[in-house]
Amino acid sequence: MTDAPAPSLLQVFADQTASAFALVLWVAAGLYLALWLYGKLVTFGRTYDDNSAVARAMPDLVTLTGYAVTVAFGLFALFWLLGGFLGATKWFWFGKYLPQILNGLWITMQMLVLSLVVGFIFAIPVGLVQVNGPRPLAWLAKGYCTVIRGTPLLLQLYMLYYGLGSLFQSYPEIRQSFLWPILREGYYYGFLALTLSVIGYEGEIMRGAFLAVPKGELEAARAFGMSRTTLLRRIWLPRAVRTVLPTLGGEVISQLKSTPVVSTVTVFDLFGVATKIRQETYRVYEPLLLAAVTYFILVYILSRIIARIEAQVPQKR
Amino acid sequence: MDQAFTLLSQWGGNLVVGAINTVLISLCAYGLGFILGLSGAVGKLSGGPIVRGVLNVYTTLVRSLPELLLIVILYYLGTQTINNLLATYEMSITINGFIAASIVLGFVSGAYQTEVLRGAIQAIPIGQIEAGMAYGMSPALRFRRIVLPAMLPHAIPGMSNLWLNITKDSALVGVVGYAELTLQTRQAAGGTKWYFTFYLASMALYLAISLVSLWFFRRLESRVRVGQARV
Numbered sequence: 001m002t003d004a005p006a007p008s009l010l011q012v013f014a015d016q017t018a019s020a021f022a023l024v025l026w027v028a029a030g031l032y033l034a035l036w037l038y039g040k041l042v043t044f045g046r047t048y049d050d051n052s053a054v055a056r057a058m059p060d061l062v063t064l065t066g067y068a069v070t071v072a073f074g075l076f077a078l079f080w081l082l083g084g085f086l087g088a089t090k091w092f093w094f095g096k097y098l099p100q101i102l103n104g105l106w107i108t109m110q111m112l113v114l115s116l117v118v119g120f121i122f123a124i125p126v127g128l129v130q131v132n133g134p135r136p137l138a139w140l141a142k143g144y145c146t147v148i149r150g151t152p153l154l155l156q157l158y159m160l161y162y163g164l165g166s167l168f169q170s171y172p173e174i175r176q177s178f179l180w181p182i183l184r185e186g187y188y189y190g191f192l193a194l195t196l197s198v199i200g201y202e203g204e205i206m207r208g209a210f211l212a213v214p215k216g217e218l219e220a221a222r223a224f225g226m227s228r229t230t231l232l233r234r235i236w237l238p239r240a241v242r243t244v245l246p247t248l249g250g251e252v253i254s255q256l257k258s259t260p261v262v263s264t265v266t267v268f269d270l271f272g273v274a275t276k277i278r279q280e281t282y283r284v285y286e287p288l289l290l291a292a293v294t295y296f297i298l299v300y301i302l303s304r305i306i307a308r309i310e311a312q313v314p315q316k317r
Numbered sequence: 318m319d320q321a322f323t324l325l326s327q328w329g330g331n332l333v334v335g336a337i338n339t340v341l342i343s344l345c346a347y348g349l350g351f352i353l354g355l356s357g358a359v360g361k362l363s364g365g366p367i368v369r370g371v372l373n374v375y376t377t378l379v380r381s382l383p384e385l386l387l388i389v390i391l392y393y394l395g396t397q398t399i400n401n402l403l404a405t406y407e408m409s410i411t412i413n414g415f416i417a418a419s420i421v422l423g424f425v426s427g428a429y430q431t432e433v434l435r436g437a438i439q440a441i442p443i444g445q446i447e448a449g450m451a452y453g454m455s456p457a458l459r460f461r462r463i464v465l466p467a468m469l470p471h472a473i474p475g476m477s478n479l480w481l482n483i484t485k486d487s488a489l490v491g492v493v494g495y496a497e498l499t500l501q502t503r504q505a506a507g508g509t510k511w512y513f514t515f516y517l518a519s520m521a522l523y524l525a526i527s528l529v530s531l532w533f534f535r536r537l538e539s540r541v542r543v544g545q546a547r548v
Contacts, residue, residue: 146524147524149481149527150523150527150528151485151520152484152485152486152488152489152499154488154489154499155519155523156520158499158503159512159516159517159520162503162506162507163506163512166512167512253381256383257381257382257383259383260383260385260386261385261489264492271383271385284397288386288389288393289390295381295382295383295386296381296382299382
């Protein structure tokens, strides 16, 4: 048998603070109980002078001690949980991998923002031709949206990365060209798959949005003699975007939740870095937990930003 | 071209088995998610503060984390917990990939279904439920005769979306090693180097699953909407 390992500094700290808080808690709880009992007793007996300073201060005192007990108990529970959590998990890798984690976060943000911006630019025509484009184009766009929405993103990504990738590899001209370093990177395939997916989902949303704009407004614009592009730029598109703003906001969040699939084609986004740390340190849960907390914070921040944008755009209900 | 067909006929069986696995996993997970979602919705609407708090944590947490991350975490956490539990009784089993995948996907889907069903129940005019109370129906009878049928028309569009999501999310289970359609395709494509052929074939299979489901849900919706005014 080996000796029990010496407790880490962090654990000692957690234990010490926990006992200090326990002491505070004990004293405060005792004080609270005494005051409460005193208050009950004097009220029950009705023997005290209603206007005495003690009687008037009593409710405030009881409330204040109540707050103190709650805060002390809360802090105690927090430190106890934190201490237990830190004792049970291992985070030795955190400092070493921090630059990679931040880089992963940056790549996740790139994937999210770039795919959304580029995807939305293409989603506008895909939605528009389904509403008033020539038949074949409308069918093409409709079919595209159906295929993208009806198949898993992971499969689309594999198809691009392995399918297109192997196709490129089989041509020596491409393999020797200056484009090859780009065409070999998972990053660009991930970006392409995410963008194509945004076009499919948002193209369908924009189709509904264009249809939802009241006909009278478009007719009014034509009566003013607006050209087709002016009408689209000034009336149709802004009104369409406005009606589906909440839906688009939801799409932004679900796009963020789709980005981790790029880690399956060797892209080191946030999830990819977490997977790498797991493989290198043999810690099963801690990297995943860190990634989960980070994604949670990202989703929270994003939803706050979206809510703020939505609040600034007047909605006709 | 001929070779593509020969290969497809050789590996086609694997793809079809994968597709059947995908559908079966999705069905099991969807059923589990429906149980979780229905109890979650009822709990959120009529539970005490603790039940509601726990359910809020469940739905908020699950709905704001990426599915891939959740599937990986839950898969390892679930299998390890079960193994640890069994180890204390000095037993050991290899956990069935099918069951693990269904439970993980069902747990994730349950959070989304909770919100859809809660919204659907809240969309029922309160007068209908009060009328049931006035007739002296017990809560269980009220739920079966009034809440459930009145909720379905509001719930089905959302539930249909969640079903399509679950069939697509089941592809992520392949990442932790269960041989559903995506993983089968990847193996077939990698083994033969005919990437496009197999990926296109499996896309067609997924598309067929989606389109059939859409058709089915449309039928279902028009059925439960019988007697409702068209909007």
